[in-house]
Amino acid sequence: MEQPDVLLKTAFGEIERLLSSKTVVGDPIQIGGNTIVPLFAVGFGFGGGGGAGEDQKATTAKGSGSGAAGGGGIRPIALVVVDKDGVVRVESVKATASVVEKMGDAIARAVEAGRAARVPA
Numbered sequence: 215m216e217q218p219d220v221l222l223k224t225a226f227g228e229i230e231r232l233l234s235s236k237t238v239v240g241d242p243i244q245i246g247g248n249t250i251v252p253l254f255a256v257g258f259g260f261g262g263g264g265g266a267g268e269d270q271k272a273t274t275a276k277g278s279g280s281g282a283a284g285g286g287g288i289r290p291i292a293l294v295v296v297d298k299d300g301v302v303r304v305e306s307v308k309a310t311a312s313v314v315e316k317m318g319d320a321i322a323r324a325v326e327a328g329r330a331a332r333v334p335a
Contacts, residue, residue, distance in 0.1 A: 221282035222262045229258060229284070237288065243321075247298040250321055258286040293321065 233256065240252035265279020293305045 221280060222260070225260060225282050225284050229286070245321060249296040251294040251296075252290055253292040253294065254288050255291045256286070256288050258284065260284045 237256055238254050240254065243250045243252070261281075261283045263279065263281035265277065267277040290307045292307055294302065295305055296302050
């Protein structure tokens with residue numbers, strides 16, 4: 215059985231491998247002459263345990279234990295939009311729908327806002 219420190223080192227190593235600037239800043243997407251860069255929020259939590267011991271009252275019990283756990287999440291929070299003319303703005307992604315709906319709605323808003331800004335009144 216692995217010791218808790220080994221389990222935690224392994225877990226932290228994997229998290230370090232996963233976290234990079236590409237985790238929070240997505241790859242640029244080209245849509246209708248606009249460049250859209252998604253931004254994400256990342257959160258993680260960890261726990262660890264241990265154990266040992268002989269039960270003084272039970273002659274056959276040896277005892278041991280260990281454990282590690284982690285959890286995380288990534289959610290879209292905004293889009294950076296650079297339009298054809300080089301104008302940069304940030305569009306918020308609302309937290310009320312699924313990830314696919316959020317990103318789709320935000321991209322549509324970003325593209326439409328770019329069009330509206332160039333249409334003469």
